[in-house]
Amino acid sequence: MSDNLKRTPLYQSHVDTEGKIVEFGGWEMPVQYSGVIAEHQAVRNQAGIFDVSHMVEIRVSGEDALKFLQKLLVNDLSEIEDNQVQYTMMCYPDGGVVDDLLVYRYNEDDYLLVVNASNTDKDYKWIKDKEEQGVRVVNQSDEIAEVALQGPLAEEVLQELTDFDLSTIKYFWFEDSVEIAGVEAIVSRTGYTGEDGFEIYTANEGIEKIWNAILDAGQDKGVVPVGLGARDTLRFEANLPLYGHEIGKEKNPLEAGLRYFVALDKEEEFIGQDALKEIEANGYQRKLVGLEMIDRGIPRDGYDLLKDDEKIGVVTTGSYAPTLDKNVGLGYVKTEYAEEGTEIEVQIRRRKCKAKVVALPFYRREK
Amino acid sequence: MEILEGLYYSEDHEWVRVEGDKVYVGIADYAQNALGDIVFVEFPMEGEEYEAEESVGVIESVKAVADLYTPVSGEVLEINEDLYDNPQKLNEAPYENWMIAVKLADEEELDDLMTAEEYKKFCEEEEE
Numbered sequence: 014m015s016d017n018l019k020r021t022p023l024y025q026s027h028v029d030t031e032g033k034i035v036e037f038g039g040w041e042m043p044v045q046y047s048g049v050i051a052e053h054q055a056v057r058n059q060a061g062i063f064d065v066s067h068m069v070e071i072r073v074s075g076e077d078a079l080k081f082l083q084k085l086l087v088n089d090l091s092e093i094e095d096n097q098v099q100y101t102m103m104c105y106p107d108g109g110v111v112d113d114l115l116v117y118r119y120n121e122d123d124y125l126l127v128v129n130a131s132n133t134d135k136d137y138k139w140i141k142d143k144e145e146q147g148v149r150v151v152n153q154s155d156e157i158a159e160v161a162l163q164g165p166l167a168e169e170v171l172q173e174l175t176d177f178d179l180s181t182i183k184y185f186w187f188e189d190s191v192e193i194a195g196v197e198a199i200v201s202r203t204g205y206t207g208e209d210g211f212e213i214y215t216a217n218e219g220i221e222k223i224w225n226a227i228l229d230a231g232q233d234k235g236v237v238p239v240g241l242g243a244r245d246t247l248r249f250e251a252n253l254p255l256y257g258h259e260i261g262k263e264k265n266p267l268e269a270g271l272r273y274f275v276a277l278d279k280e281e282e283f284i285g286q287d288a289l290k291e292i293e294a295n296g297y298q299r300k301l302v303g304l305e306m307i308d309r310g311i312p313r314d315g316y317d318l319l320k321d322d323e324k325i326g327v328v329t330t331g332s333y334a335p336t337l338d339k340n341v342g343l344g345y346v347k348t349e350y351a352e353e354g355t356e357i358e359v360q361i362r363r364r365k366c367k368a369k370v371v372a373l374p375f376y377r378r379e380k
Numbered sequence: 381m382e383i384l385e386g387l388y389y390s391e392d393h394e395w396v397r398v399e400g401d402k403v404y405v406g407i408a409d410y411a412q413n414a415l416g417d418i419v420f421v422e423f424p425m426e427g428e429e430y431e432a433e434e435s436v437g438v439i440e441s442v443k444a445v446a447d448l449y450t451p452v453s454g455e456v457l458e459i460n461e462d463l464y465d466n467p468q469k470l471n472e473a474p475y476e477n478w479m480i481a482v483k484l485a486d487e488e489e490l491d492d493l494m495t496a497e498e499y500k501k502f503c504e505e506e507e508e
Contacts, residue, residue: 045416048416048417049416049441049442049443050419050442051417242416242443309420309464311420311445332443333420362422
């Protein structure tokens with residue numbers, strides 16, 4: 014592999030446990046260990062641990078940090094309190110998506126933004142270029158590593174490694190300075206799988222200790238390391254968007270079904286607000302929908318969607334979905350075909366295969 | 381990685397078992413391992429004729445789509461329909477689950493394929 018690829022502090026661990034390494038967003042990352050389906054099921058039924066150290070942490074602080082971020086982000090950041098996390102996006106003036114991200118609020122003047130690895134340079138530049146007096150933007154990614162522990166047993170397993178009562182961390186809240194296996198970490202109840210679980214951030218030096226401790230504590234409970242392959246099938250079943258697929262420069266959050274996260278009427282003006290308001294007022298040209306195959310075949314990213322031989326859309330993610338044991342996809346279709354139950358066709362190589370529009374998400378965990 | 385004696389192998393990691401003028405084609409252990417969990421197969425129609433190295437079908441794992449090539453020319457006599465419902469058998473036992481059977485049109489094409497020993501060497505070189 015190319016020499017410019019980056020490695021996380023857990024790289025050697027992955028190689029030692031026979032993780033299959035691939036290039037992803039400029040990093041050498043494990044795509045699978047025992048197998049995508051087995052890892053996927055482990056997360057749904059027990060728990061799995063992911064190395065997500067490639068994620069990018071950008072610290073935004075200063076007396077004008079909130080004002081600055083309100084202008085940059087589409088969600089209303091004033092709605093969250095200290096120690097709360099918010100899912101949000103950055104948009105271009107035309108409403109297209111720069112990236113989606115999580116914002117961690119330490120206090121009114123101090124925030125941590127977690128963005129996608131594949132967008133590191135673009136995102137950092139986008140934010141840094143807008144830096145003004147009263148705001149400090151620092152990329153802390155080189156010092157911070159991250160693992161995610163996801164699945165119904167996540168809390169039980171992680172609780173063995175800390176005196177902090179994890180049940181007090183509610184969904185989309187976090188706690189700073191939690192000791193996990195003796196290592197100080199940020200712990201948030203967040204994730205990208207559709208399961209309960211935690212994301213754990215710490216300095217590079219401490220991450221291996223946490224990783225090993227979680228695997229040891231979870232060994233008898235069926236906790237396994239999980240690669241990027243299952244990370245994708247898990248998030249896809251739960252209809253969590255992936256940059257470059259469901260959202261991107263040419264795709265706005267509204268048509269992507271993320272209206273809930275866009276504070277169109279936010280008092281502070283934000284980048285893309287006018288364009289998004291206009292889209293909201295004029296009606297969507299297309300919508301992101303769920304597709305389930307009727308004929309045999311797997312819809313894949315980029316395949317055309319047809320109705321009566323006319324192209325009406327395109328697949329953004331598609332796969333065999335292990336939890337459903339079905340072949341399903343996400344894709345954009347012209348709005349008139351977005352209604353549940355609509356029969357359309359997917360162009361799979363030379364064949365036109367029947368599929369129908371179904372409700373999203375494909376999978377929702379029982380609470 | 382398992383390589384079975386008595387079979388011919390292609391550079392695309394297919395195996396060929398010869399029974400008279402009928403040959404069975406499957407994928408080698410190396411191929412199933414590289415693909416990962418196989419969840420879908422697509423076959424040619426019985427009766428169709430193909431040239432050696434032509435794409436005759438598709439094998440899909442959760443993450444990847446790969447072509448199935450026929451290592452020899454000839455008419456497709458049979459397809460292994462069992463794999464439609466049980467594609468994971470290609471992972472579990474790649475040498476016990478043939479994919480297509482072809483009527484061998486030109487016996488000399490077998491000389492272009494590798495023996496088990498040659499294929500073993502080929503795989504080792506690929507790994508490097």
